[in-house]
Ligand SMILES: Nc1ncnc2c1ncn2[C@@H]1O[C@H](COP(=O)(O)OP(=O)(O)OP(=O)(O)O)[C@@H](O)[C@H]1O
């Protein structure tokens with residue numbers, strides 16, 4: 001029998017026992033998807049086929065169907081007997097609507113509607129390209145603690161949920177990349193130099209071509225480090241110091257997303273934000289006499305028609321101009337696809353973040369909160385306020401400090417039910433709702 005699908009040995013070479021296990025699970029998942037499609041007679045999606053192409057070839061498969069029993073094995077080698085994978089006819093490809101990405105992001109990121117819309121819009125355009133020539137790149141700028149890094153991390157989760165690809169994020173803080181030789185940590189050290197055996201950061205793309213690279217504090221990096229990004233953002237590739245597993249010497253970043261963050265103030269002075277953050281489908285947090293009610297609905301806000309593209313273009317170009325005026329990054333400024341401003345969070349957004357984090361902490365203890373009393377909210381706000389300002393970064397420790405014990409004690413008895421969080425932060429009480 002002709003072998004139709006063969007594992008690609010070079011790319012597939014695992015580097016450790018743990019990798020090997022993960023690799024087998026991953027291959028098996030892909031194999032299972034192909035099998036399910038085969039059994040149901042449904043054609044595979046183009047993205048599935050894209051992914052399979054990375055591991056097996058060729059996929060131009062058509063022949064008599066294999067008896068279902070032949071699939072009832074966990075032996076991956078059986079995939080070589082796969083005789084029928086129907087390629088979808090035509091060129092139709094499921095297009096991803098940016099609003100869907102935006103809604104998903106806003107379940108996690110509060111009070112930054114313009115930023116989430118901008119990122120979602122560009123991500124959708126990028127993901128709808130079947131053959132991108134270069135990666136997508138953002139510079140997220142704005143004051144500390146406004147959600148830049150959090151959004152970058154959220155993006156890989158959201159894209160994994162909405163597409164059939166697994167996006168992984170790789171986070172690097174560039175504030176330790178202040179020497180010219182720090183670039184070696186990205187691309188690898190030359191032979192004979194210290195660090196030659198270390199795994200370079202860019203190696204991540206060989207494990208997953210759909211990687212979201214987050215580089216925090218771009219402005220702190222040495223110019224040599226910045227230069228390393230130039231060919232990546234321009235051409236989607238970069239020379240590797242060592243031969244890669246597939247025998248090449250080049251990293252391919254064409255399917256990656258790069259998010260750089262910076263504390264530079266590149267936008268116009270921020271206006272006071274009056275609007276509440278968008279709701280998110282699982283918990284629609286509403287303020288009612290300062291208490292917080294959380295309803296578990298699927299309601300989504302009405303879509304409004306805006307000139308999103310104009311706004312994104314205008315903001316990007318004006319931030320790019322300021323970036324050049326700042327001077328340091330003149331050469332690279334033109335290479336970023338998009339500049340995204342994160343504004344100072346409004347008090348309302350901060351309260352929503354606080355409420356959201358209480359709900360999330362509850363989930364960690366298997367508690368599904370439907371209501372947080374005004375006393376609890378006020379207590380948490382007071383405990384998180386320093387010098388008259390609510391400090392978002394202190395929320396987690398304040399919540400853990402005051403509520404974790406009550407959550408831990410109630411966790412097992414609350415399973416599957418929604419509960420109300422009443423009392424005060426000194427004496428929180430969980431009651432059936
Ligand atoms: N808009 C937001 N929505 C939800 N959570 C937020 C938001 N802003 C901040 N947070 C919370 O505050 C923490 C710090 O935010 P984040 O790390 O994203 O700040 P940042 O903008 O990257 O700041 P820095 O410039 O100091 O790196 C996050 O872990 C998150 O819990």
Ligand SMILES: [Mg+2]
Pocket residue numbers: 148149150216261
């Ligand atoms: Mg950050």
